[in-house]
Amino acid sequence: MALSEKMKKFAQAVVDGLSNKEAAISAGYAEKTASQQGSKLRKDPEIIVHIEKLKANKEGRSLTSEKPKVKSTSTHEDDNPLDDEDYAKDDPLQFLIDVMNKSDDMFLRFNAAKAALPYVHGKVADKGKKESQVDDAKAAATGGGKYATRSARKANYS
Template sequence: MLTAQKRKFALALMSGMSKKDAAIEAGYSEKSARSKGSQLAKDPEVIAFTERKKNEVIEVDDVPAYRKNVNTPADNVYTPTVNTSEERGDVGRYYEDPIEYLKAVMNGVEPDDMGRRDAAKAMLPYTHPKKGEGGKKDAKQAAAKAVASKFAGMAPPQLVVNNGKQ
């Protein structure tokens, strides 16, 4: 899986930086940047990502509309304009659950925005823990609770007072 740091490294390397400078730009330590840059340049995921980006076709408008962001080869980073949801017309396209957003991206309902996708991935462990992530102690406690509920004794009878009447 291509991590955010590897993606930053690959993009910096494609922009013409040296391996060492690209590693520093990606957030690696300056002391280990030289060896890490050499290591990442040989990583199959980074190589595949750079090949995919090199083969990517960029469409350029001949006459740009007034005050509209245009994706040109010189500026390969798309930065959308920030408007309110009413101006964009996509009311109801905000997801409380990161899994719902990732499912929408997977099914093609939402456009694939790398920043939003990475934020949703980073938020997943806080809302949906992995199965078996608790550890040995938590597993033992859960097993003990399951066994205890099977063999639990009967609840004691409730005492009701009827104003001296029986």
């Protein structure tokens, strides 16, 4: 959530040295609820960060470190954990399995496993309406009874 204008005014008043209640009143909150609102605003993480930034600007210091960032000599673009000859280029499933087993990056391994899952473990679906009707008809035809076929009746009497 972005800071509203009142919240920014409250933070500036706190940096200027006012109490929570006085800062809330100067920001435009009602005098009756200024104490509660000031306490509530003072605990808000976004306002705490904004207050710290204002204090840092007032004192002339930076919230970030002054150390220069060290650039890596290797870009890791060519660091492929898989050799091109290790897998059959026409089998994407084998490639996904190799990425899943050989890669160091856990996020990449997880995505490869998720992509290979339907190929290894197919989704087991319920029987459809037509399949269950065919099975019921076969059961009625092979069993004895009124709707049994002639060969099924002979098999029961033999």
